[in-house]
Amino acid sequence: MRxxxxxxxxxxxxxxxxxxxxxxxxxxxxxxxxxRGFQLGIDFKGGTEVVIGFARPIDISKIRSxxxxxxxxxxxxxxxxxxxxxxxxxxxxxxxELQATLTRILTRDxxxxxxxxxxxxxxxxxxxxxxxxxxxxxxxGALAMILLYVGIRFEFKFAAAGxxxxxxxxxxxxxxxxxxxxxxxxxxxxxxxSTIAAFLTIVGYSITDTVVVYDRIRENxxxxxxxxxxKIFNDSLNETLSRTIITATTTLLTVIMLFIFAGPTIRGFxxxxxxxxxxxxxxxxFVAAPLVLDWQLRTGSKLKLRG
Amino acid sequence: xxxxxxxxxxxxxxxxxxxxxxxxxxQDYFYSKKLREFSSPEDSLSFVKENRKSxxxxxxxxxxxxxxxQGGMHVVLEVDVLELLELKARNRDAAFDSTLAAVRARAxxxxxxxxxxxxxxxxQQGIRLSRYFYDLxxxxxxxxxxxxxxxxxxVNRAKEIIRNRVxxxxxxxxxxxxxxxxRIIVELPGVSDKERVRKLLKGTAKLEFKLVRDPELxxxxxxxxxxxxxxxxxxxxxxxxxxxxALARADSxxxxxxxxxxxxxxxxxxxxxxxxxxxxxxxxxxxxxxxFVTETAKPKVFAMLNRADVRERFGDLQFLPDARPFQNDAxxxxxxxxxxxxxxELEGGVIVDxxxxxxxxGSRPEVNMKMNDEGTxxxxxxxxxxxxxxxxxxxxxxxxxxxxxxxxIPNGSSVxxxxxxxxxxxxxxxxxxxxxxxxxxxxxxxxTVGASLGEDSxxxxxxxxxxxxxxxxxxxxxxxxxxxxxADFALVFNVLFVxxxxxxxxxxxxxxxxxxxxxxxxxxxxxxVLIFERVREEFAKGKxxxxxxxxxxxxxxxxxxxxxxxxxxxxxxxxxxxxGPIQGFAVTLMIGIAASLFTAIVITKISFxxxxxxxxxxxxxxx
Numbered sequence: 001m002r003x004x005x006x007x008x009x010x011x012x013x014x015x016x017x018x019x020x021x022x023x024x025x026x027x028x029x030x031x032x033x034x035x036r037g038f039q040l041g042i043d044f045k046g047g048t049e050v051v052i053g054f055a056r057p058i059d060i061s062k063i064r065s066x067x068x069x070x071x072x073x074x075x076x077x078x079x080x081x082x083x084x085x086x087x088x089x090x091x092x093x094x095x096x097e098l099q100a101t102l103t104r105i106l107t108r109d110x111x112x113x114x115x116x117x118x119x120x121x122x123x124x125x126x127x128x129x130x131x132x133x134x135x136x137x138x139x140x141g142a143l144a145m146i147l148l149y150v151g152i153r154f155e156f157k158f159a160a161a162g163x164x165x166x167x168x169x170x171x172x173x174x175x176x177x178x179x180x181x182x183x184x185x186x187x188x189x190x191x192x193x194s195t196i197a198a199f200l201t202i203v204g205y206s207i208t209d210t211v212v213v214y215d216r217i218r219e220n221x222x223x224x225x226x227x228x229x230x231k232i233f234n235d236s237l238n239e240t241l242s243r244t245i246i247t248a249t250t251t252l253l254t255v256i257m258l259f260i261f262a263g264p265t266i267r268g269f270x271x272x273x274x275x276x277x278x279x280x281x282x283x284x285x286f287v288a289a290p291l292v293l294d295w296q297l298r299t300g301s302k303l304k305l306r307g
Numbered sequence: 308x309x310x311x312x313x314x315x316x317x318x319x320x321x322x323x324x325x326x327x328x329x330x331x332x333x334q335d336y337f338y339s340k341k342l343r344e345f346s347s348p349e350d351s352l353s354f355v356k357e358n359r360k361s362x363x364x365x366x367x368x369x370x371x372x373x374x375x376x377q378g379g380m381h382v383v384l385e386v387d388v389l390e391l392l393e394l395k396a397r398n399r400d401a402a403f404d405s406t407l408a409a410v411r412a413r414a415x416x417x418x419x420x421x422x423x424x425x426x427x428x429x430x431q432q433g434i435r436l437s438r439y440f441y442d443l444x445x446x447x448x449x450x451x452x453x454x455x456x457x458x459x460x461x462v463n464r465a466k467e468i469i470r471n472r473v474x475x476x477x478x479x480x481x482x483x484x485x486x487x488x489x490r491i492i493v494e495l496p497g498v499s500d501k502e503r504v505r506k507l508l509k510g511t512a513k514l515e516f517k518l519v520r521d522p523e524l525x526x527x528x529x530x531x532x533x534x535x536x537x538x539x540x541x542x543x544x545x546x547x548x549x550x551x552x553a554l555a556r557a558d559s560x561x562x563x564x565x566x567x568x569x570x571x572x573x574x575x576x577x578x579x580x581x582x583x584x585x586x587x588x589x590x591x592x593x594x595x596x597x598x599f600v601t602e603t604a605k606p607k608v609f610a611m612l613n614r615a616d617v618r619e620r621f622g623d624l625q626f627l628p629d630a631r632p633f634q635n636d637a638x639x640x641x642x643x644x645x646x647x648x649x650x651x652e653l654e655g656g657v658i659v660d661x662x663x664x665x666x667x668x669g670s671r672p673e674v675n676m677k678m679n680d681e682g683t684x685x686x687x688x689x690x691x692x693x694x695x696x697x698x699x700x701x702x703x704x705x706x707x708x709x710x711x712x713x714x715x716i717p718n719g720s721s722v723x724x725x726x727x728x729x730x731x732x733x734x735x736x737x738x739x740x741x742x743x744x745x746x747x748x749x750x751x752x753x754x755t756v757g758a759s760l761g762e763d764s765x766x767x768x769x770x771x772x773x774x775x776x777x778x779x780x781x782x783x784x785x786x787x788x789x790x791x792x793x794a795d796f797a798l799v800f801n802v803l804f805v806x807x808x809x810x811x812x813x814x815x816x817x818x819x820x821x822x823x824x825x826x827x828x829x830x831x832x833x834x835x836v837l838i839f840e841r842v843r844e845e846f847a848k849g850k851x852x853x854x855x856x857x858x859x860x861x862x863x864x865x866x867x868x869x870x871x872x873x874x875x876x877x878x879x880x881x882x883x884x885x886x887g888p889i890q891g892f893a894v895t896l897m898i899g900i901a902a903s904l905f906t907a908i909v910i911t912k913i914s915f916x917x918x919x920x921x922x923x924x925x926x927x928x929x930x
Contacts, residue, residue, distance in 0.1 A: 001786045001930050002843070053760070095753060096502045118760040120501070124751035126415050127383060138884035142877045149876065153869055194819060197889045200881045201826065201896070204874035208830075211873060212837065215866035243840045247833040250782055254775035254829030258822055261771035263764060265375075266822050273826065 004242040011285055012234040012293065018286035022168060029175015038174075039181035041192025042088065042121060044135070046128035048095070050087045050102065051119040057082040058113060066109045070101060078185050080264030084118070091124050135196040139170075142203050150207070154214055155305055157295050162210045165288035169206045169279045170199050173272055187267040194269040202276030205251070209244060209284035216240050217289065218305045229303070233293050237285055248281045311916055314909050321905070322800075325807035331368035332810050338362050370810035371480075372496075373817030375888055376765050378758035379496040380504060384748040386465050386489045388421040388458040389414065391746035395457075396439040403439060404615040406432065420488045422454035458488065461745040466491050469748075471741035472507055476734075491748070501755055503734060511703045511747045512738035514655030516689070516721075518648040519697035519709050520624060522596030525646030528624055529589065529598075532617055533579040537561065540578060579611060589644060598644035602632060605642060625649040630705040631725060645699055645706050652689045652698070657682025657719075661739035663732035666724065672732035673724040676739060683719025691715035702735075768821035775825040776802065783832060787839050787930040793914045794835035797906040801831050804902040805895055812898075817891030827899025833870070834907035837863040843929050856915055860908070867908065875900045 042049050063085055064076050074089030092098065099117065106115045123131075143163050151159035174191075181189045216236040224232055252274060259270040296303060338358070345351035355362060374381050389411055396403060406428045413424055426436055426447050436450040437443045445453075466485050473481045473495065482494040498504050541557050560568075561576050568576070581588040581604070589608055590599040600608050605628065611617060612626055625647045632640035660677040678686055689698070690712050699709040700723055708725045726732045756764075780798065783791035805824055809816055842859030850858065875897055882893035 005843070005847075051760070094505075095750070096505055099502060116757060116759060118757045120753065120755040122750075122753040124385075124749075126385070126418075127752045129416055130418065134884040138880050141880045141884070145876045145880065146873055149873055150869075193885065193889050194892075197819065197881055197885065197892050200877050204877035204896075205830070207873045207877075208833070208870035211870045212866045215869060219862070239844070240840075243833075243836050246786065246836045246840075247830070250779045250832050250836070251826070251829035253778040253782060254825050257774040257778060258771050258825050261767055261774055262818070262822060262825075263767040265764075265818065266767075266771075269819070269822065 002242070004245060007238045007241045009238060009241070010234065011237045012230050012290060015286060015290035015294070018290065022283070022287060025172055026168065026175070029172050029178065032175055032178040036178050036181070038178050038191040039189065041190035041195075042091075042123045042128070043192040044128055044132045046091045046123050046125040048089050048091055048098065048120070048122040050089075050098070050117060051079055051084060052087065052102070052106070052115050053084045053118045054110070054113050054115045055083075056113050058085065058110070060085065062109075066105055067102070070105050072101075077188070080186065080267075084264075091122060095120060095122055131193060135193070138196065139199060139203070142200055143167075146203070146207050150211065150214075154218060155303065157292050157303075158214050161288050161291035161295065162207055162214070164291060165210055165280075165283040166203050166206050168283050168287055169202055169276055172279050173199070173202060173275050176275055177272070187264070187271055189268050189271065194265070195272055198269045198272035198276065201273050202280060205273075205277060206280035206283060209247075209280050210288040212243065213237060213240050213284055213289050214292075217292075221303060221305060229293055229296055233289055237289060241285075244281055244284065248277050252277050311913060314913050318910055318913065321804065324811070325803055328807040328811035329370075331365040332370045334361070335365040335369040338365060366480075368810070368813070370806065371813065371815040372761075372765070373815040373820065373888055373891055374494060374496055374754070374761075375756050375818045376761050376768070376816065377496050378499070378756050378761035379494065380498055380501060381752075381754040382493045382495070382505075382508060382750055383486075383752035384465075384469070384491045384493065384508060385751045386458075386462045386491065386744075387747045387749060388461065388489050389425075391458065391461050392421065392425065392440075392454060394746075395454075398439060399615065401615045402432065402434065406434075418487060420455055421458060422451045425454075426451045462489055462491065465744045465746065465748060468741050468744055469493060469508060472737055475737045475741060476504070476507055490751070497758070499758060503730065505750065505753075507734055507737065509748060509750060510738050511744045512655065512741070513703055513743045514658065514739065515651035515701040516653040516686075517625075517627075517651050517699045517701050518693065519699050520646040520648055522598075522646070525598065525624065525626075526591065526596055528621060528646075529579060532612075532620055533577055535620060536578045536611060536617070537576045540575070579608065586639070590641075598626070598646070599641050600628065600644050601635075602640040602642070621649070623649045627699070627701060627704060627706050630702065630707045631727065643706075645709060647699055647701070647706075651701075653682060653685055655739065655743050657685070658739055661736045663729065663736040665729075671724055672726045672729045673722050674726070674732050674735045674739065676721045676723065678719035678721070680719075683717075686719055686721070687715055687717045764818045768818055771825050772802075772821060772828075775828045779828050779832060783835075787835075788928045789918075790835075790839050790842075790915075790929045793911050793918075794832055794839075794907070796914060797835070797910040798828060798831060800910055801899065801902050801906040802828065804906065805898045808898045808902070809895065812894075814894045815891055816895075817888040819888045820891030820895045823892040823895035824899065827896060827903065830874070831899060831903035831907055834863070834867045834903055835911060837867055838908075838911070839929055846929065853919055856919075860912060864908070867904070871900055871904050 060076065060078055067076055067087065072087070072089060074087060076085055076087050078084070079086040087102075089098075099120070102117070143166060146166065147159045147163050149159075150162050177189050177191055177195065181191075183189070213236060216239055217233060220232045220236050220239075221229075255270050255274045255277065258266055259274065262270065342351050342354065345354065389407060393399070393407060406425070410421070410424050410428050413428075414421055417424070429436055430447065436447045437445050440450050441453060462485055466483060469491060470481075470483045473483065473493065478495045478498055480496055482492070484492050486492050493508060495504060538558075538561075541554060541561075560572070577588065579588055581590045586601045587604045587607065588600075589604075590601070591597075592599065609628075626644050627647055628642040628644055632642045635641045657678045658676050659679045659682075662675045662677075664673060664675055665671065666673050693712050694714065695711060697709045697711050699706045700721070701707070702723070707723050723735065726735065776798070780795040783794050785791070787794065802824065805827060806816075809820075814820075838859050841863045842855050845855035845858050846852075878893045878896040878900065882890050882897065885893055
């Protein structure tokens with residue numbers, strides 16, 4: 001089987017349109033991040049989450065009235081399935097009281113539907129601060145490292161455009177998290193540690209895609225010295241197109257499997273990576289290489305590539 | 308083929324290494340399966356005895372599951388260094404208390420060492436640290452250094468004590484480490500009784516024996532303080548404070564006999580006591596002079612008693628509540644309040660042994676304690692000098708019991724009773740044996756996973772690995788035919804290597820780790836896709852099969868290498884900055900990326916060469 005074998009799309013010619021599309025989506029995402037912000041998970045906000053599983057499906061409004069009736073504040077939501085709920089509340093040093101009260105009132109009001117506390121996560125404000133700064137350092141560190149490595153292996157323009165493409169991908173996915181945060185009950189799309197892990201995976205995937213295209217451009221520039229850069233860039237994109245699509249497909253397939261099978265904690269993570277793959281694929285074609293080309297055309301000097 | 312013998316050797320070496328890494332895991336699995344099959348406990352015990360060494364070795368080297376997969380608790384404790392410094396300081400005054408409160412608030416947000424923060428805060432007010440700590444001649448820097456050292460020692464001691472407690476509680480394979488200047492991470496796989504564990508970890512276990520003072524003295528002191536507080540409130544009452552005449556009037560009104568005042572007025576003038584039927588202060592039993600406080604009033608009363616200016620007026624007196632409340636007629640929890648001598652007669656450091664038992668009539672759980680020689684001598688003297696008086700047994704600032712001394716106790720024994728359950732007695736035994744923490748600890752993070760959720764997660768993880776593998780495998784075969792099959796063959800080794808190296812590096816497998824493995828499956832074939840697409844291109848240019856394959860591998864290499872390095876770098880950063888389960892994800896991703904560089908290039912190349920050699924003409928197709 002093969003498709004896109006003799007692909008000859010005019011990607012480079014359409015790059016202005018792609019820039020507009022990217023800028024629009026980015027603006028919407030950024031606006032949402034600024035206006036709506038994120039649904040922060042307890043990792044970054046601090047707080048306590050209790051996941052409670054019941055033997056049989058449960059009426060969430062009855063649970064709410066029981067738990068709120070006892071003077072709890074916080075949110076109660078269905079968690080992945082109608083048999084499980086998640087209670088999110090403030091951080092308190094002592095979980096014993098919380099746990100004892102929950103056990104008491106749930107046994108009292110739902111005698112015929114036994115429950116079990118499946119998971120408790122409780123993060124204090126000082127830890128949340130630490131996690132937040134670690135997350136930011138990790139993301140910035142990754143970008144700096146890539147800038148350096150790609151700069152050494154290719155050229156500074158390539159590195160800078162690659163990092164811009166990563167920014168593009170991560171920001172759009174972050175924008176999606178901001179826009180859709182709390183909309184779906186199957187996946188809350190809260191920003192927590194696993195979201196950061198997903199972002200870093202997107203960073204890795206996006207640069208992989210971009211590097212593969214760069215590699216072909218590097219090769220073609222060496223062989224075809226006298227052709228215009230536009231043509232070399234566009235041919236390189238077309239030559240790597242089938243690989244780009246196939247790798248995106250296999251990775252997406254596994255991410256879909258994760259989304260389906262790996263349970264609610266992994267779902268938001270899988271969603272982020274899935275979106276990241278789609279956007280990363282788009283950006284390696286329409287953002288990274290075209291940016292290098294435009295930059296190149298502006299400066300006008302010959303590209304001197306290492307490697 | 309010279310080149311290939313090296314490649315084959317390398318592959319065999321890796322496979323053997325993986326087998327070596329995975330052997331303990333397999334062994335451990337069969338041991339535990341066998342142990343489950345024994346019908347009688349005697350059989351399994353003798354089996355364990357016979358094979359102890361190899362069972363232990365297997366358990367130690369097997370692939371470890373993270374807490375999210377096997378259930379358990381991850382707790383981060385923060386040692387309250389500030390409290391340690393507070394206890395250490397001399398001449399504590401209001402300025403000290405307010406500075407401490409400010410530093411406490413800052414410490415919540417920042418990671419700087421506490422003594423440094425404290426020094427900064429005092430410096431802003433122009434106060435030298437030597438006013439409170441160490442020698443007056445010491446400079447701030449010297450004191451900060453000394454305090455830092457002391458804090459560090461306290462954290463390490465706390466870690467050891469917590470390790471003792473955990474060991475005595477009986478948790479298999481606990482992990483206990485310190486992190487940053489003041490945190491202790493405790494990981495307890497498989498524990499289910501969360502409430503007990505929390506208590507066990509958190510309790511300072513500071514045991515003190517304190518003399519109970521006369522009720523008359525206590526009452527006199529409390530009413531002095533009551534008057535002082537009432538006057539303070541009048542002074543801070545803005546409506547009165549502006550007008551000195553009104554203040555004087557209020558003062559003289561306060562001097563009137565109580566019978567002439569309204570209830571409201573009385574309440575205002577007795578901030579510390581419960582007036583008439585209200586329960587919002589200290590309740591005095593008119594006959595015995597015993598003091599009580601209700602659960603609701605307790606925080607308010609202690610907030611007043613703990614004020615620096617109030618504390619100064621206590622002299623050597625101190626008020627501590629019961630460990631356990633009783634219920635009054637109205638059904639509310641009430642604590643007795645004991646007036647104690649501030650200076651402890653004897654402290655828990657003298658305890659050498661503790662044992663949870665039942666009282667002589669067998670009904671109530673209690674803990675028997677045994678003291679060392681020094682403690683025995685002191686205890687004999689103390690009890691001898693205080694016959695017919697009460698000595699309170701105080702643990703972590705609450706009174707467990709306050710028995711009347713009947714006679715001198717010469718043998719260094721003492722008993723704690725007033726315990727709720729045998730379990731509590733047992734936990735008390737553990738903490739008393741392990742010793743007191745040098746400073747209180749707080750739980751700042753806790754992640755607990757129940758065993759059943761862990762099992763669900765293992766199942767979910769297994770399904771996603773299988774599903775991920777099969778969809779990718781089938782896709783590759785559909786798209787690349789025989790070549791796809793070879794890529795799948797290499798993929799099997801990739802998964803094997805990842806799991807084996809996880810076990811070999813004694814990393815833990817977590818649910819995000821499994822997600823990393825699944826993702827690796829999807830990304831690992833990328834190298835093969837790159838190569839196969841190149842080979843197809845070379846075919847299209849009319850190259851012969853064998854040459855096309857050689858060129859394909861050659862040309863694809865630089866792209867594969869660069870992309871692997873960058874992804875590996877991102878994963879490595881994630882490992883450096885992430886915690887717990889996320890680190891598990893980063894580790895699997897890193898191993899997966901490194902392994903795919905080998906499997907997708909070397910193993911597939913060997914396979915192609917082998918197939919090409921068998922049939923001179925192509926059975927190899929690239930779809």
